[in-house]
Amino acid sequence: MSEHPGDEVDRIVAAWARERPDLDVSPLEVLSRVSRLARHLDLARRTAFGARGLESWEFDVLSALRRAGDPYELTPTQLVRQTLVTSGTMTNRISRLVERGLVERAASAADHRSVLVRLAPEGREVVDGAMADLVADERRLLQGLPPARQAELAALLKGLLEPFDEA
Structure with a gap:
């Protein structure tokens, strides 16, 4: 118990x-x-x-682009892999984010038939603010555990999740 x-x-x-x-x-x-x-x-x-005017799915896409590093762009296929949605769902999501001015579509320099999704300046500002808010909220959720116990719990959960991540 x-x-x-x-x-x-x-x-x-x-x-x-x-x-x-x-x-x-x-x-x-x-x-x-x-x-x-x-x-x-x-x-x-x-x-x-x-608080930043985002849905969870919007944050998922924007944060994947932000984590990609400068120039903050990925192919739709890379976004599908990172967000675990279907390609049709991702196409819809990209279109909605383009309409909001949070991302832009760009032709790939390496392959002009290929499209890249790039984080727009407004998207970067919104996702950075949402991430700061999220980390503060998550820190509050964990405040009942000292840092050493948080690290222990993180390791235990990682071990529990590894078989799922490998699949």
């Missing part, structure tokens, strides 16, 4: 253990907490992005 007995997950696990003693419900102790944290993180992200 948790070091802090009495949280909602402890109550859920205890109830299931009582009702279904034939089941090992111990995975709920970890994954139900991860799920509850994910909901808090999603809310923090929507708040940080919303």
Whole structure:
């Protein structure tokens, strides 16, 4: 059980253990907490992005371009890989971001048949502000854990996610 007995997950696990003693419900102790944290993180992200007039998907595309480094451009295929959406969805997203003036389409210098998506100056300003807000919110979410425990948790979660990332 948790070091802090009495949280909602402890109550859920205890109830299931009582009702279904034939089941090992111990995975709920970890994954139900991860799920509850994910909901808090999603809310923090929507708040940080919303304050900058962004949807989560817009932040995903803009941040992929920003992380690419100067000149902040990627092919649509690279964006699809980084954001885990279909090519049709990405085409729609790029068009909507172009309409908002946050990204620009440009011909590739290497292959004029190929298109690049480039972060526009306004897009860079918006994504930089949203990222600063997000990091501040995420720092607040983690304030209950000292830095050493945060590093330990990060390593544990990385180990849990590795098989999914490899797939």
